[in-house]
Amino acid sequence: MIYAGIDVAKNKHDCFITNSNGDVLFKTFTILNNRDGFNDLFHKISSVTEDLTKVKVGLEATGHYSYNLLGYLIDKGLTTYVINPLHTSLYRKSLSLRQTKTDKVDARTIVSMIMSDVNLKSYSDTSYHNEELKSLTRYRFDKVKERAKLKTSVSRLVTILFPELEKLVPTLHISSVYALLAEFP
Numbered sequence: 767m768i769y770a771g772i773d774v775a776k777n778k779h780d781c782f783i784t785n786s787n788g789d790v791l792f793k794t795f796t797i798l799n800n801r802d803g804f805n806d807l808f809h810k811i812s813s814v815t816e817d818l819t820k821v822k823v824g825l826e827a828t829g830h831y832s833y834n835l836l837g838y839l840i841d842k843g844l845t846t847y848v849i850n851p852l853h854t855s856l857y858r859k860s861l862s863l864r865q866t867k868t869d870k871v872d873a874r875t876i877v878s879m880i881m882s883d884v885n886l887k888s889y890s891d892t893s894y895h896n897e898e899l900k901s902l903t904r905y906r907f908d909k910v911k912e913r914a915k916l917k918t919s920v921s922r923l924v925t926i927l928f929p930e931l932e933k934l935v936p937t938l939h940i941s942s943v944y945a946l947l948a949e950f951p
Contacts, residue, residue, distance in 0.1 A: 768815050770807070771876030772825040774832040775799070779825075781807055782873035783814065786881070794873050799831065804838040811844070818843050824876040826851045847880060854879065 767786040772779050777799055783792040791814045797803030811821055823839055824847040825832055832848070839846045858875040921938055924931055924947070935943050 768811065768821045769877045769880050770811055770821065770823045771873040771878075771880065772807075772823065772835070773872040773876065774826050774828045774835065776831050779803065779807075779835065780873045781810075782877050783810060784877055784881075785814070799835070801838075804835060808838075808842055819845070821845065822847065822880050824849055824880040826854055826872065826876065849876060849879060 768783065768791070769785070770781060770783045772781050778796050779799060780794055780796050781792070782790075782794045784790050792810050795810075797807050811823075812818070815821060821844050823844050825835065825839075827848045827850055836846060836848065854872055854875055857879050858871065861875070861878070917939055924938055931943070932938060937943075
């Protein structure tokens, strides 16, 4: 079995590749966060095995920075695990009392996590849909916050410019009040 750990960052990714015997096949190396970098990684992985079903790749879930790489690895048919950075950190701390935190160490830690099979699930269509739902939920949350700020702003302006209106209607935020304000600014 071949194991590859990838510590994801904005512009580059640090990678480490080993086999199930613990032999280091490629010391920690850096690839760019682009197609050429992804091809370089895939070339190194495919140079050590012909059977891609015997490859496990792990990478940290660092938001949108990992999306392109994740899609590339899935398209190439590699079993890929997306690992929460908090789990990586806790796992690294459990292995050593030293406070060593570098991207290169994290790449090795990710490999160690995959090798120990700490209840990891490979990335799947369900995972993709969960990510999309998270993204939509964040978007909705931002829009609700934005709407609340706008309502507060409208209330403040109406209180300053037309203080009697609040006493005449149950709430300022109904369509009839908005229509009235639009008609008589």
